[in-house]
Amino acid sequence: MNDPKIDTTVPHSARMWNYWLGGKDHYEVDRVAGDQFAAAFPDIVAIARLSRYLLARIVRHVSVEAGVTQFLDVGTGLPTVDNTHDLAQRINPEARVVYVDNDPLVLSHARALLVGTREGVTDYMDADLRDPARILAGAAKSLDFDRPVALMLMGILGYVGDHEEAYAIVRTLMEPLPSGSYLAVWDGSNVVTGEALDKAQDDLNEGPGAPYTLRNHEEISRFFDGLELVEPGVVPITQWRPDPDPFGPPSPVDALVGVARKP
Numbered sequence: 001m002n003d004p005k006i007d008t009t010v011p012h013s014a015r016m017w018n019y020w021l022g023g024k025d026h027y028e029v030d031r032v033a034g035d036q037f038a039a040a041f042p043d044i045v046a047i048a049r050l051s052r053y054l055l056a057r058i059v060r061h062v063s064v065e066a067g068v069t070q071f072l073d074v075g076t077g078l079p080t081v082d083n084t085h086d087l088a089q090r091i092n093p094e095a096r097v098v099y100v101d102n103d104p105l106v107l108s109h110a111r112a113l114l115v116g117t118r119e120g121v122t123d124y125m126d127a128d129l130r131d132p133a134r135i136l137a138g139a140a141k142s143l144d145f146d147r148p149v150a151l152m153l154m155g156i157l158g159y160v161g162d163h164e165e166a167y168a169i170v171r172t173l174m175e176p177l178p179s180g181s182y183l184a185v186w187d188g189s190n191v192v193t194g195e196a197l198d199k200a201q202d203d204l205n206e207g208p209g210a211p212y213t214l215r216n217h218e219e220i221s222r223f224f225d226g227l228e229l230v231e232p233g234v235v236p237i238t239q240w241r242p243d244p245d246p247f248g249p250p251s252p253v254d255a256l257v258g259v260a261r262k263p
Contacts, residue, residue, distance in 0.1 A: 013159070013210055014077045014103050020048035021080055025105065040200035041193065047237070047255050051155060051186065052082060054237045058184045058259055059087040061230070061241065062150045063095070066261070068182060070149040072139050074100040074129055074173070075156030084152060085122045096121040098139045102128045129156060130165075132172040148180035148262075155255075157223070158187045161213040170223050179262055182230075185223050186237055186257035190214045193254050220256045227260035234258040 011033035015026040019034045026034075038044050062068040069092050073084045076099040088095035097120070101107060107126055125138040143149055151173055160166040174183055190197045197214065205211035221234045232240065237257045238250035 012103065012105070013212070014101075014106055017048055017077055017155075018080070020045045021052070023080055036203075037200055040203065041197050041254075043193070043253055047188075047253050050237055050253065051255065052080065053243075054186060054240060054257060055084065055152075055154060056082055056087055057241050057243070058152075058257075059084060059150075060091070061259065062182050062184070063088055063091040066148075066180070066182060068148045068150045068180070069095045070143045070147060071095065071097045071152060072100070072135075072143060072149055072173075073097060073152040073154070074135060075153065075159075076101045076106060076124070077155075085120070089117045089120045089122075093117040093119040096143055097123070098142050099124040100127050100129075100135050100139070102126060129160065129169060132169050135173065136176060145176050146178060148182070149177045150182040150184060151177065153183070153185045153223075155186055155188070157185060158212040158214065159210055161211060163215075163219060163222075167222060167225075174227075174262060177262060181262045182259060183224065183227060183262070184257070184259045185220065186255055187220060188212065188214050189216060189220065189254050189256045191217060191254060191256070192236070192252050197254055214254075215256075217256060220258065224258050224260040228263055230259045230261065 008027045009029060011030045015030040016034040019026040019030055020038070071084050071088055085095070085097035088097055107124065121142050123142040127134045127138060153170065157166050160169060170183070174181070201212060201214055217234060224234070234256055236252035237255045238253055240257045240259070242250055
């Protein structure tokens with residue numbers, strides 16, 4: 001039986017993303033909207049899958065190279081293979097991960113699937129990205145803010161259309177985190193495809209689902225003001241510390257990422 005809070009008449013970003021990833025947690029309305037967007041911008045399916053590989057590289061960097069054992073993952077989306085806690089606790093079984101989302105379908109799946117190691121902590125909370133104070137208060141129940149935390153905002157900030165509001169949210173979430181914490185952000189851009197992607201996104205935004213704002217390199221770079229960007233800086237997700245590929249360097253896509261350390 002469907003959760004009465006889950007609206008199956010309106011496409012939802014988390015379910016569309018799950019559809020593009022090849023998952024099973026979506027409805028007809030999500031498939032229709034997903035197919036329409038993919039017809040106008042075929043790279044979206046590749047970006048969805050490439051973002052999962054990116055997540056693994058980021059978690060590996062902050063866990064192994066930076067020694068961070070705590071993660072605050074806001075805008076979790078539907079659980080798939082190799083979620084943040086799977087990756088982090090595979091490296092360190094004592095890693096602590098808090099997931100945040102406000103979608104009832106995501107939360108119902110989290111209760112069933114987001115089960116971590118006995119040594120670590122895997123928790124989830126119902127909160128909206130636009131309420132950072134609530135997120136911090138809830139996360140503090142499971143995370144120790146006296147030790148570094150990796151704040152993960154993966155493909156979510158585009159849903160905050162106002163630039164200044166988005167920057168303020170990130171500043172508020174980072175403010176109580178101690179020195180040595182990290183911020184990881186990736187979001188959609190239009191630096192490769194240009195007008196064709198703008199048109200596809202505008203068409204999707206005119207529908208009943210939540211609108212999404214594409215940001216350019218400068219706008220995404222501003223999320224890291226006051227922080228120390230990890231090399232290679234803000235780049236397409238395919239080009240952030242890619243694994244060796246015998247076929248040569250990967251092509252850029254319309255999604256930019258940066259990872260930065262709080263001094």
